[in-house]
Amino acid sequence: MAEVDHRIATWISNNVLYIALALGLVWFLKKSLPNLRRRWFAYFMYMFTKEKDAKIEELKKDLFASMKDIVSQDPELRKQNSIRILEIGVGTGVNFSHYPDGSRLVVVDPNPHFKSYYNDNRKKFPNIQAEEILVTTGEKMDMVPDNSIDVVVMTLVLCSVTGTEEIMKEILRVLVPGGKFYFLEHIREFDSENHGTRQKIQDLLTRIGLWPFLFDGCCLNRDMLPVIEAAGFSKVNGERFYAPVNSFFFQLIKPHLKGTAEK
Ligand SMILES: C[S@@+](CC[C@H](N)C(=O)[O-])C[C@H]1O[C@@H](n2cnc3c(N)ncnc32)[C@H](O)[C@@H]1O
Known part of the structure; x- marks a missing residue:
């Protein structure tokens, strides 16, 4: 020894x-x-979203169409025919083209490396007053006052959020009474009978941690509709569907959820 x-x-x-x-x-x-x-x-998201997919744009156009009819509860903004939008997990800013002219945009994202892509992008939309990114998570938006936001938007974010219930509470806190939450998320395969293989691959890649490691915590096997429905909104309209994109890479994130919820 x-x-x-x-x-x-x-x-x-x-x-x-x-x-x-x-x-x-x-x-x-x-x-x-x-x-x-x-x-x-x-960088990946910048490259991935540089070329807009026409079918996804059409889908977003439909989803966000009702935003133009929203009247702000802020008297000053109402005079200017404008609304205040909060986008959570804004990334590079892919939704600018869907916001009504004159919108005031408050944005949060915890990843500071999106700033330069977001700033380059927002210059292309002078019709929207988009503020600097607030570097924080959707779970911790203390700097956004209660009952101050007419519309909250979140696209492809909940897949990587750890505190989904906290984020829902924050959305409800910042929305004005009657304010609207628009969501679009990729989710776990919902038709296990016909697409069981996709579901198994989604589960496997998430459980071994490979997909979350490569894509900043993104989980392929979540379904966010129950969380949104249980959050305490007065109305929820959610629909599971397949995104109309057939590229090889997209196969694992084809099952989607879209909809709106009202405070
Ligand atoms: C897949 S990207 C989507 C970006 C953009 N919304 C889009 O549709 O292209 C996910 C985004 O959510 C952000 N994110 C991750 N965790 C978050 C959290 N807890 N709160 C807010 N945003 C978060 C990421 O930094 C990233 O910008």
Whole structure:
């Protein structure tokens, strides 16, 4: 036993430099990996959304159509025929083209690496007054006052949110009475009889952590409708459907949920 201890001690003293370097590398990776992953994800989303898909745009046009009929509860904005919108998880800002002219846009996103893409994009929409990104999660929007927002929008966000119930509470807190929440999310396959294989792959890639690791915590196997329905909105209209995109990459995120909810 003493012989073994002696050999280990000798090996450590002979390799102390390499051990220190290896420990330093582990420490560095642990510290910088989350940041690198977030930077990669912001770049990925920028590339992924650079070319707009005509069918998805058509779908969003339909979903957001009723926004133009909303009248703000803020007397100042009402005079200007404008509404205040809060977009949670704004990313690069893919929904600008669907907002009514003159809208005031407050946006939050916890990933600061989206800022430059978002800022470049918002310059292309001078018809909307879009503010700087507030770097925070939808669960912690203390800087947004109670009953101050006419419309909340969230697209493809709930898949990576850890506190889904908290985010719903925050949406209800910031919305004015009667205010509207618009949502569009990819969800777990809902037809296990006909698309069981897709469902199994979604479960597997999420459970082993590969998909969440590559795509900033995104889970393929969630269904958010029950969470929205249980949140305490006065009305919820949700519909599960298949997104009209057939590319290979899209197959795993084809099952979607869209709808609106009213405070
Ligand atoms: C798949 S991207 C979607 C971006 C954009 N909404 C779109 O439709 O292209 C998910 C976005 O949600 C953001 N996000 C992740 N967790 C969040 C949270 N807890 N609260 C708010 N946003 C979050 C990410 O930083 C990212 O911008």
